[in-house]
Amino acid sequence: MLDLLLNRRSIRKFKDQKVEKDKLDMILKGALTSPSGKNIQPWDLVIVDDKEILEKLAASRGGPSKPLANAPLAIVVVANPELTNVWVEDTSIISTIIQLMAESLGLGSCWIQSRQRFTQADENMVVSDYVRDILGIPENYFVESMIAIGYPDEEKKPHEIDLDIDKIHYNKF
Secondary structure, eight states: OHHHHHHOOBOOOBOSOOOOHHHHHHHHHHHTTOOOGGGOOOEEEEEEOOHHHHHHHHTSSSGGGTHHHHOSEEEEEEEOTTSOTTHHHHHHHHHHHHHHHHHHTTOEEEEEEOTTOBOSSOTTSBHHHHHHHHHTOOTTOEEEEEEEEEOBSSOOOOOOOOOOGGGOOSSOO
């Protein structure tokens, strides 16, 4: 597990190679095991592999969302906040599990934060509304993240274990 965590890096350039269905299925199976408060599972996942839709999603935030344009696949993580007040935490956990599953299968990924972000084209429009319109997401759902997934077309060094022991406290802060 530590090797997986050290090797997982944000990948923003992807090969022009489709992600196989069996790998996507494995990612989704892993994702659906994600813990959530009271096991409410307030999330839904929208799988996007249509190039035109990926390009529209890539335009949502400009630079930060650009990896979606060359990714063969994205998973958009949405949630219904009416179900639980910990939906942000729950969707963050499933987003992380998606990225770790992708890494375990030799794929790269990049989390594009959507919640409380504004579109590049209109500073008054939140990304969640923009994405909701493109994907037909119900009004009462919010978009937490968009995760670009594919075969990496860039190499990054693993994280080094450089423990910041000042961040660790025992028994008291």
